[in-house]
Amino acid sequence: MIVRNAWLDGQRVDISVADGHISTIEPATEGEPVTVCPPLAEPHVHLDAALLGRRAPNVSGTLVEGIENWARLRDGLTAEDVRARALETVGWYVGWGCTRIRTHVDPGNLRAVEALITLREELASAEVPVELQVAAFPQEGILRAPGRQAQWVKAVELGCDAVGAIPHFERTTDEGNASLRLALDLAQERGIDVDVHCDETDDPGSRHLEFLCAEAIDRGMGSRIIAGHCTAMHSYPDGYAAKVIELVRLAGLQVVCNPLDNIVLQGRYGGYPKIRGLTRVDELWAAGCSVGIGHDSVMDPWYRLGTANLVDAAYMLVHAGHLTGEAEMQRVFGTLSGANHRAFGGAPAIEVGAPANFLVYPAADPIEVLRLRPKPTLIRG
Numbered sequence: 001m002i003v004r005n006a007w008l009d010g011q012r013v014d015i016s017v018a019d020g021h022i023s024t025i026e027p028a029t030e031g032e033p034v035t036v037c038p039p040l041a042e043p044h045v046h047l048d049a050a051l052l053g054r055r056a057p058n059v060s061g062t063l064v065e066g067i068e069n070w071a072r073l074r075d076g077l078t079a080e081d082v083r084a085r086a087l088e089t090v091g092w093y094v095g096w097g098c099t100r101i102r103t104h105v106d107p108g109n110l111r112a113v114e115a116l117i118t119l120r121e122e123l124a125s126a127e128v129p130v131e132l133q134v135a136a137f138p139q140e141g142i143l144r145a146p147g148r149q150a151q152w153v154k155a156v157e158l159g160c161d162a163v164g165a166i167p168h169f170e171r172t173t174d175e176g177n178a179s180l181r182l183a184l185d186l187a188q189e190r191g192i193d194v195d196v197h198c199d200e201t202d203d204p205g206s207r208h209l210e211f212l213c214a215e216a217i218d219r220g221m222g223s224r225i226i227a228g229h230c231t232a233m234h235s236y237p238d239g240y241a242a243k244v245i246e247l248v249r250l251a252g253l254q255v256v257c258n259p260l261d262n263i264v265l266q267g268r269y270g271g272y273p274k275i276r277g278l279t280r281v282d283e284l285w286a287a288g289c290s291v292g293i294g295h296d297s298v299m300d301p302w303y304r305l306g307t308a309n310l311v312d313a314a315y316m317l318v319h320a321g322h323l324t325g326e327a328e329m330q331r332v333f334g335t336l337s338g339a340n341h342r343a344f345g346g347a348p349a350i351e352v353g354a355p356a357n358f359l360v361y362p363a364a365d366p367i368e369v370l371r372l373r374p375k376p377t378l379i380r381g
Protein backbone atom coordinates (compact mmCIF):
# COMPACT_ATOMS: atom_id res chain seq x y z
CA MET A 1 0.00 0.00 0.00
CA ILE A 2 1.26 3.48 -0.83
CA VAL A 3 0.04 6.80 0.56
CA ARG A 4 0.97 9.37 -2.08
CA ASN A 5 1.73 13.06 -1.88
CA ALA A 6 1.40 13.24 1.90
CA TRP A 7 2.33 16.22 4.04
CA LEU A 8 4.55 14.83 6.82
CA ASP A 9 6.39 17.21 9.16
CA GLY A 10 6.54 19.89 6.49
CA GLN A 11 7.75 17.60 3.66
CA ARG A 12 5.71 16.04 0.86
CA VAL A 13 6.35 12.32 0.70
CA ASP A 14 5.07 8.97 -0.53
CA ILE A 15 4.82 6.40 2.26
CA SER A 16 4.65 2.70 1.51
CA VAL A 17 3.50 0.08 3.94
CA ALA A 18 4.31 -3.64 3.70
CA ASP A 19 3.79 -6.42 6.26
CA GLY A 20 2.31 -3.97 8.73
CA HIS A 21 5.40 -1.76 8.74
CA ILE A 22 6.48 1.42 6.99
CA SER A 23 8.82 0.17 4.27
CA THR A 24 9.77 3.39 2.48
CA ILE A 25 9.32 7.15 2.80
CA GLU A 26 10.34 8.92 -0.38
CA PRO A 27 9.86 12.34 -2.01
CA ALA A 28 6.30 12.72 -3.31
CA THR A 29 5.52 11.93 -6.88
CA GLU A 30 1.89 12.63 -7.72
CA GLY A 31 -1.68 12.35 -6.44
CA GLU A 32 -4.27 14.30 -4.47
CA PRO A 33 -2.47 15.94 -1.56
CA VAL A 34 -3.16 14.47 1.90
CA THR A 35 -1.84 15.05 5.42
CA VAL A 36 -0.25 12.33 7.53
CA CYS A 37 0.39 12.37 11.28
CA PRO A 38 0.42 9.92 14.21
CA PRO A 39 -2.98 9.00 15.69
CA LEU A 40 -4.35 11.70 18.02
CA ALA A 41 -4.25 11.46 21.82
CA GLU A 42 -6.85 12.92 24.19
CA PRO A 43 -5.30 14.12 27.45
CA HIS A 44 -8.50 15.31 29.14
CA VAL A 45 -12.10 14.09 28.90
CA HIS A 46 -14.81 13.00 31.34
CA LEU A 47 -16.27 9.76 29.99
CA ASP A 48 -18.36 9.15 33.13
CA ALA A 49 -20.30 12.33 32.32
CA ALA A 50 -20.23 12.12 28.51
CA LEU A 51 -23.60 12.27 26.72
CA LEU A 52 -25.43 13.18 29.96
CA GLY A 53 -26.19 16.75 28.91
CA ARG A 54 -29.59 15.76 27.59
CA ARG A 55 -30.65 14.23 30.91
CA ALA A 56 -29.89 17.36 32.90
CA PRO A 57 -29.98 20.41 30.64
CA ASN A 58 -27.71 23.20 31.85
CA VAL A 59 -30.22 26.06 31.86
CA SER A 60 -27.72 28.80 32.64
CA GLY A 61 -24.84 27.27 30.68
CA THR A 62 -22.49 27.88 33.60
CA LEU A 63 -19.78 25.80 35.27
CA VAL A 64 -21.51 26.00 38.65
CA GLU A 65 -24.81 24.64 37.31
CA GLY A 66 -22.87 21.95 35.46
CA ILE A 67 -21.29 20.80 38.73
CA GLU A 68 -24.70 20.87 40.47
CA ASN A 69 -26.40 18.90 37.71
CA TRP A 70 -23.59 16.38 37.68
CA ALA A 71 -23.77 15.92 41.46
CA ARG A 72 -27.50 15.18 41.13
CA LEU A 73 -27.04 12.61 38.37
CA ARG A 74 -23.85 10.98 39.55
CA ASP A 75 -25.07 8.96 42.51
CA GLY A 76 -27.72 7.14 40.48
CA LEU A 77 -25.47 6.09 37.61
CA THR A 78 -25.10 2.36 37.10
CA ALA A 79 -22.01 0.62 35.80
CA GLU A 80 -23.93 -0.42 32.64
CA ASP A 81 -24.96 3.14 31.92
CA VAL A 82 -21.42 4.50 32.39
CA ARG A 83 -20.02 1.72 30.24
CA ALA A 84 -22.51 2.24 27.41
CA ARG A 85 -21.95 5.99 27.20
CA ALA A 86 -18.16 5.63 27.51
CA LEU A 87 -18.09 3.00 24.76
CA GLU A 88 -20.17 5.13 22.43
CA THR A 89 -17.96 8.15 23.06
CA VAL A 90 -14.74 6.17 22.62
CA GLY A 91 -16.15 4.91 19.32
CA TRP A 92 -16.52 8.52 18.19
CA TYR A 93 -12.96 9.29 19.26
CA VAL A 94 -11.63 6.35 17.25
CA GLY A 95 -13.66 7.50 14.25
CA TRP A 96 -11.83 10.82 14.51
CA GLY A 97 -8.43 9.15 14.67
CA CYS A 98 -7.82 9.21 18.43
CA THR A 99 -6.56 5.96 19.98
CA ARG A 100 -5.25 7.15 23.36
CA ILE A 101 -7.60 8.71 25.89
CA ARG A 102 -7.12 9.88 29.45
CA THR A 103 -10.50 10.09 31.14
CA HIS A 104 -11.24 11.66 34.48
CA VAL A 105 -13.78 9.88 36.67
CA ASP A 106 -15.49 11.18 39.78
CA PRO A 107 -14.87 8.84 42.77
CA GLY A 108 -18.20 10.06 44.15
CA ASN A 109 -19.56 7.04 42.28
CA LEU A 110 -17.20 4.10 42.63
CA ARG A 111 -19.32 2.00 40.23
CA ALA A 112 -18.31 4.46 37.51
CA VAL A 113 -14.64 4.12 38.47
CA GLU A 114 -14.86 0.33 38.27
CA ALA A 115 -16.74 0.46 34.98
CA LEU A 116 -14.05 2.59 33.34
CA ILE A 117 -11.19 0.52 34.74
CA THR A 118 -12.86 -2.62 33.37
CA LEU A 119 -13.34 -0.89 30.05
CA ARG A 120 -9.64 0.04 30.00
CA GLU A 121 -8.67 -3.64 29.84
CA GLU A 122 -11.30 -4.39 27.20
CA LEU A 123 -10.33 -1.50 24.93
CA ALA A 124 -6.66 -2.49 25.04
CA SER A 125 -7.53 -5.63 23.08
CA ALA A 126 -10.27 -4.21 20.87
CA GLU A 127 -10.12 -4.52 17.09
CA VAL A 128 -8.65 -1.02 17.01
CA PRO A 129 -6.81 -1.04 20.35
CA VAL A 130 -7.43 2.04 22.47
CA GLU A 131 -5.15 2.98 25.35
CA LEU A 132 -7.40 4.33 28.09
CA GLN A 133 -6.03 5.98 31.21
CA VAL A 134 -8.25 6.71 34.20
CA ALA A 135 -7.69 9.64 36.60
CA ALA A 136 -9.54 9.84 39.93
CA PHE A 137 -10.98 13.35 39.83
CA PRO A 138 -12.95 14.53 42.89
CA GLN A 139 -15.27 17.04 41.23
CA GLU A 140 -16.49 18.56 44.50
CA GLY A 141 -13.13 18.56 46.25
CA ILE A 142 -11.17 16.10 48.34
CA LEU A 143 -11.55 18.00 51.60
CA ARG A 144 -14.71 19.98 50.90
CA ALA A 145 -17.09 17.14 49.99
CA PRO A 146 -17.90 15.04 53.08
CA GLY A 147 -16.63 11.47 52.71
CA ARG A 148 -15.00 12.11 49.36
CA GLN A 149 -11.41 11.71 50.51
CA ALA A 150 -11.99 8.06 51.42
CA GLN A 151 -13.76 7.41 48.11
CA TRP A 152 -10.96 9.14 46.22
CA VAL A 153 -8.33 6.93 47.90
CA LYS A 154 -10.51 3.88 47.21
CA ALA A 155 -10.79 4.86 43.53
CA VAL A 156 -7.01 5.10 43.25
CA GLU A 157 -6.67 1.69 44.93
CA LEU A 158 -9.03 0.22 42.35
CA GLY A 159 -6.28 0.88 39.80
CA CYS A 160 -6.41 4.43 38.48
CA ASP A 161 -3.51 5.66 36.36
CA ALA A 162 -3.53 9.15 37.82
CA VAL A 163 -4.59 11.04 40.92
CA GLY A 164 -6.70 14.16 40.44
CA ALA A 165 -7.57 17.16 42.57
CA ILE A 166 -9.47 20.45 42.26
CA PRO A 167 -7.63 22.84 44.59
CA HIS A 168 -9.45 26.04 43.55
CA PHE A 169 -12.79 24.43 44.50
CA GLU A 170 -11.70 23.56 48.05
CA ARG A 171 -12.92 26.04 50.67
CA THR A 172 -9.74 28.01 51.20
CA THR A 173 -6.41 28.53 49.52
CA ASP A 174 -4.75 26.59 52.32
CA GLU A 175 -7.13 23.67 51.94
CA GLY A 176 -6.60 23.77 48.18
CA ASN A 177 -2.85 23.48 48.65
CA ALA A 178 -3.37 20.77 51.27
CA SER A 179 -5.43 18.83 48.74
CA LEU A 180 -2.54 19.08 46.28
CA ARG A 181 -0.13 17.76 48.87
CA LEU A 182 -2.46 14.80 49.50
CA ALA A 183 -2.69 14.11 45.77
CA LEU A 184 1.07 14.24 45.29
CA ASP A 185 1.64 12.01 48.32
CA LEU A 186 -0.88 9.47 47.08
CA ALA A 187 0.59 9.45 43.58
CA GLN A 188 4.11 8.99 44.92
CA GLU A 189 2.97 6.19 47.20
CA ARG A 190 1.29 4.39 44.30
CA GLY A 191 3.86 5.27 41.64
CA ILE A 192 1.25 6.85 39.35
CA ASP A 193 0.66 10.22 37.67
CA VAL A 194 -0.98 13.40 38.94
CA ASP A 195 -3.59 15.19 36.86
CA VAL A 196 -5.07 18.26 38.51
CA HIS A 197 -7.93 20.52 37.46
CA CYS A 198 -5.90 23.56 38.46
CA ASP A 199 -7.23 27.10 38.87
CA GLU A 200 -10.19 26.58 36.53
CA THR A 201 -11.66 29.93 37.47
CA ASP A 202 -11.52 33.56 36.40
CA ASP A 203 -10.21 34.53 39.83
CA PRO A 204 -6.72 36.01 39.43
CA GLY A 205 -6.23 35.21 43.13
CA SER A 206 -6.45 31.47 42.41
CA ARG A 207 -2.77 30.59 42.60
CA HIS A 208 -2.50 26.86 43.12
CA LEU A 209 -0.38 26.32 40.02
CA GLU A 210 2.61 28.01 41.68
CA PHE A 211 2.24 25.67 44.66
CA LEU A 212 1.92 22.63 42.40
CA CYS A 213 5.06 23.68 40.51
CA ALA A 214 7.03 24.25 43.71
CA GLU A 215 6.03 20.81 45.03
CA ALA A 216 6.80 19.23 41.66
CA ILE A 217 10.28 20.76 41.70
CA ASP A 218 10.98 19.69 45.28
CA ARG A 219 9.72 16.15 44.65
CA GLY A 220 11.22 15.83 41.16
CA MET A 221 7.80 14.81 39.83
CA GLY A 222 7.17 17.31 37.03
CA SER A 223 7.28 14.81 34.18
CA ARG A 224 4.39 12.90 35.80
CA ILE A 225 2.13 15.90 36.38
CA ILE A 226 -0.53 17.54 34.23
CA ALA A 227 -2.17 20.78 35.28
CA GLY A 228 -5.48 21.06 33.43
CA HIS A 229 -7.27 24.28 32.50
CA CYS A 230 -5.15 26.87 34.41
CA THR A 231 -7.64 29.50 33.26
CA ALA A 232 -6.94 31.87 36.16
CA MET A 233 -3.62 32.47 34.40
CA HIS A 234 -5.61 34.30 31.72
CA SER A 235 -6.55 36.89 34.35
CA TYR A 236 -3.25 37.04 36.27
CA PRO A 237 -1.34 40.32 36.14
CA ASP A 238 1.34 39.92 33.49
CA GLY A 239 4.21 40.05 35.96
CA TYR A 240 2.73 37.26 38.05
CA ALA A 241 1.87 35.17 34.97
CA ALA A 242 5.51 35.43 33.87
CA LYS A 243 6.66 34.16 37.26
CA VAL A 244 4.29 31.18 37.21
CA ILE A 245 5.11 30.29 33.61
CA GLU A 246 8.79 30.21 34.54
CA LEU A 247 7.90 27.85 37.41
CA VAL A 248 5.95 25.62 34.99
CA ARG A 249 9.05 25.46 32.81
CA LEU A 250 11.33 24.67 35.74
CA ALA A 251 8.95 22.03 37.09
CA GLY A 252 8.59 20.43 33.66
CA LEU A 253 4.91 19.73 34.12
CA GLN A 254 2.44 19.91 31.27
CA VAL A 255 -0.43 22.38 31.08
CA VAL A 256 -3.52 21.09 29.26
CA CYS A 257 -5.75 23.72 27.70
CA ASN A 258 -9.43 22.82 27.18
CA PRO A 259 -10.64 25.51 24.78
CA LEU A 260 -14.17 24.27 24.02
CA ASP A 261 -15.35 24.26 27.62
CA ASN A 262 -13.36 27.20 28.88
CA ILE A 263 -14.34 29.62 26.14
CA VAL A 264 -17.93 29.36 27.42
CA LEU A 265 -17.59 28.38 31.09
CA GLN A 266 -15.17 31.17 31.99
CA GLY A 267 -15.73 34.89 31.65
CA ARG A 268 -19.14 34.66 33.29
CA TYR A 269 -18.68 37.33 35.92
CA GLY A 270 -19.50 40.96 35.30
CA GLY A 271 -20.37 42.56 32.00
CA TYR A 272 -18.42 43.51 28.92
CA PRO A 273 -15.69 43.26 27.81
CA LYS A 274 -15.75 39.48 28.32
CA ILE A 275 -12.49 37.71 29.04
CA ARG A 276 -11.70 34.50 27.16
CA GLY A 277 -10.69 32.35 30.08
CA LEU A 278 -8.15 30.21 28.24
CA THR A 279 -4.72 29.63 29.68
CA ARG A 280 -1.83 31.52 28.05
CA VAL A 281 -0.79 29.01 25.40
CA ASP A 282 1.34 31.47 23.42
CA GLU A 283 3.31 32.56 26.46
CA LEU A 284 3.71 28.99 27.73
CA TRP A 285 5.08 28.00 24.34
CA ALA A 286 7.38 31.01 24.20
CA ALA A 287 8.83 29.98 27.57
CA GLY A 288 9.43 26.41 26.35
CA CYS A 289 6.65 24.73 28.36
CA SER A 290 4.75 21.63 27.26
CA VAL A 291 1.10 22.29 26.40
CA GLY A 292 -1.59 19.74 25.58
CA ILE A 293 -5.07 20.34 24.15
CA GLY A 294 -8.10 18.51 25.53
CA HIS A 295 -11.69 18.19 24.33
CA ASP A 296 -12.83 17.87 27.97
CA SER A 297 -16.59 17.46 27.46
CA VAL A 298 -18.63 15.51 24.96
CA MET A 299 -22.29 16.50 25.38
CA ASP A 300 -22.04 16.50 29.16
CA PRO A 301 -23.61 18.62 31.92
CA TRP A 302 -20.96 21.33 31.41
CA TYR A 303 -20.84 21.53 27.65
CA ARG A 304 -23.80 20.32 25.64
CA LEU A 305 -21.95 20.33 22.33
CA GLY A 306 -18.90 18.29 21.35
CA THR A 307 -18.15 15.60 18.79
CA ALA A 308 -15.05 13.87 20.25
CA ASN A 309 -13.05 15.31 17.36
CA LEU A 310 -9.95 16.87 18.90
CA VAL A 311 -9.50 19.00 15.79
CA ASP A 312 -12.61 20.92 16.93
CA ALA A 313 -10.77 21.83 20.15
CA ALA A 314 -7.74 22.88 18.11
CA TYR A 315 -9.99 24.96 15.84
CA MET A 316 -11.41 26.77 18.86
CA LEU A 317 -7.93 27.35 20.27
CA VAL A 318 -6.51 28.94 17.14
CA HIS A 319 -9.42 31.40 17.20
CA ALA A 320 -9.82 32.17 20.89
CA GLY A 321 -6.10 31.96 21.62
CA HIS A 322 -5.11 34.29 18.74
CA LEU A 323 -2.98 31.52 17.26
CA THR A 324 -3.79 32.06 13.59
CA GLY A 325 -0.20 32.64 12.45
CA GLU A 326 0.91 29.94 9.97
CA ALA A 327 3.45 28.41 12.34
CA GLU A 328 1.04 28.71 15.26
CA MET A 329 -1.75 26.84 13.44
CA GLN A 330 0.72 24.14 12.44
CA ARG A 331 1.82 23.83 16.05
CA VAL A 332 -1.73 23.67 17.40
CA PHE A 333 -2.59 20.86 14.99
CA GLY A 334 0.73 19.12 15.69
CA THR A 335 -0.01 19.16 19.41
CA LEU A 336 -2.93 16.73 18.97
CA SER A 337 -0.60 14.01 17.67
CA GLY A 338 2.50 15.30 19.49
CA ALA A 339 2.50 16.83 22.98
CA ASN A 340 -0.90 15.24 23.68
CA HIS A 341 0.88 11.85 23.78
CA ARG A 342 3.14 12.90 26.65
CA ALA A 343 1.19 11.05 29.35
CA PHE A 344 1.27 7.92 27.16
CA GLY A 345 5.03 7.84 26.68
CA GLY A 346 5.27 9.92 23.51
CA ALA A 347 3.81 9.69 20.02
CA PRO A 348 4.43 6.66 17.80
CA ALA A 349 7.08 7.38 15.17
CA ILE A 350 6.36 7.57 11.46
CA GLU A 351 9.64 6.26 10.09
CA VAL A 352 10.97 3.44 7.96
CA GLY A 353 10.82 0.18 9.89
CA ALA A 354 8.24 1.38 12.42
CA PRO A 355 4.87 -0.38 12.69
CA ALA A 356 2.32 1.38 10.48
CA ASN A 357 0.24 3.47 12.86
CA PHE A 358 -0.77 6.81 11.41
CA LEU A 359 -3.65 8.94 10.14
CA VAL A 360 -4.31 10.11 6.62
CA TYR A 361 -6.45 13.24 6.36
CA PRO A 362 -8.00 14.09 3.00
CA ALA A 363 -6.61 17.63 3.19
CA ALA A 364 -3.42 19.11 1.74
CA ASP A 365 -1.75 20.27 4.96
CA PRO A 366 -2.44 20.89 8.68
CA ILE A 367 -4.05 24.25 8.04
CA GLU A 368 -6.47 22.64 5.60
CA VAL A 369 -7.19 19.95 8.21
CA LEU A 370 -8.09 22.70 10.68
CA ARG A 371 -10.20 24.50 8.12
CA LEU A 372 -12.14 21.46 6.88
CA ARG A 373 -11.92 19.12 9.92
CA PRO A 374 -12.49 16.00 7.76
CA LYS A 375 -12.51 12.39 8.97
CA PRO A 376 -9.08 10.76 8.80
CA THR A 377 -8.32 7.16 7.87
CA LEU A 378 -6.34 5.19 10.42
CA ILE A 379 -3.61 3.05 8.86
CA ARG A 380 -2.51 0.28 11.22
CA GLY A 381 -0.15 -2.59 10.72
Ligand SMILES: [Zn+2]
Pocket residue numbers: 044045046104197228296
Ligand atom coordinates in the same frame (compact mmCIF):
# COMPACT_ATOMS: atom_id res chain seq x y z
ZN1 LIG B 1 -12.15 18.44 33.13
